[in-house]
Amino acid sequence: MDRLSLIGLFLALASLVGGSILKGAGLASLWSPAAFVIVIVGTLASILLHTSPAVFKHAFKIVSWIIRPPSTDRSDLIRQIVEWSNIARRQGLLGLETQVEAQDDPFLRKGLQLLVDGVEPETIRHMLEIELSSQESRDLAASKVFEGMGIYAPTLGIIGAVLGLIAVMKNLADPSKLGHGIAAAFTATIYGIASANLLFLPVSAKLKSVIHHNSRDREMIIEGLISIAQGENPRNIETNLSGFLH
Template sequence: MDRLSLIGVVLAIVALIGGSVLKGAGLSGLWNPAAFLIVIVGTVAAILLQTPMVTFRRALRIVRWVFQPPSQDRSAVIGKIVQWSSVARKQGLLGLEAEVQAQPDPFLRKGLQMVVDGVEPETIRQMLEIELAGQEHSDLAAAKVFEGMGIYAPTLGIIGAVLGLMAVMKNLADPSKLGQGIAAAFTATIYGIGAANLMLLPVASKLKGVINGQTQERDMIIEGLIAIAQGENPRNIEARLNGFLH
């Protein structure tokens, strides 16, 4: 569990609700069905028009990374690779065959299988880098779904405000309705700007950071597996891979 993300969400809610109460608008001032329909539903509609279905589904799957990011224990991975290099030097590459199916990470399992099969190091690098680039592209496209929503939401908030003011203009003859109507109109702006800056854009940035960390870890895995395939000294492999810890 990413505690900072959880704390951030709680503080965002406290800031919005607390600010509304302290400013005298109250909780009721934050709720407006028409504004919700225009901003939230409109934002979802816009992103659905922009995004392919496979990318949208991927975005829904990885959003949990904001609170539960994939485990990235690089020190443990380095220790595992160094251990494999020692086994390979003593027993040969076939000595690692029993380790292949024990790996939960498909990327690591595929790379280790190619090492055991005696695939040329440069071929291993090319195949793993192609897979890594494809996965990174897919995940970044999914993260940009939330970035896109963060761009659309404020604009739709302005649209909601304008529509609300248009409704107010129709009731100029009744001053008792003007204050309430104007307040309701600006609720849409709060929805748009608040959703974008307190949720959607931070979520997109968080996901990009997680994806970048995954990419660096897999770059490290590639370097380690290539070093094993080339028969390098375990101490040299460990020294090289420790550079990825910074």
């Protein structure tokens, strides 16, 4: 679990609510159904037009990674690869056949299966790099959904503020409504800027970081499997892969 993300989400909410209270505006000033419809619903509408259904669905599938990233213990993974290398040296590559189905990670399972099938090392590298590139591109496209929402939300906040000011201008004859009307108009701006900078853009950045980390894990797996296929010494494999720890 990524505790920093949880703390960040809590502090984001606290800064908005606490700031409103300390400024004397109160909690009620943060709620505006009209601003919600214009900014939040409008942002959702924009991003639906912006992305394909598959990318949109995948984006909300991986958003949980900001709290529970699919992290891998690289030290354990290195030890596992070295153990496979020892098995291959003693029993041959077919000795790894029992290890294939034991793997939960489809990428690792596919790589081991290619190894057991006796595929040439360069062919294994080529196939796994295509798989890596495809998955990385898919995940990055999904992370950009939230980046797009972070771009649209502030602009829609301005639109909400302008619409609110138009309503205020229609009530110039009644000064008692001006203050409340202007405050309500700027609530939309708060929704737009706050949602973009406290939620959408940080979520996108965190997802990109997790995706990069996952890609590095897979690069390490590729190097380890290729080393086994080439019959390298287990000690040399461990030494080479240790560079991924830093």
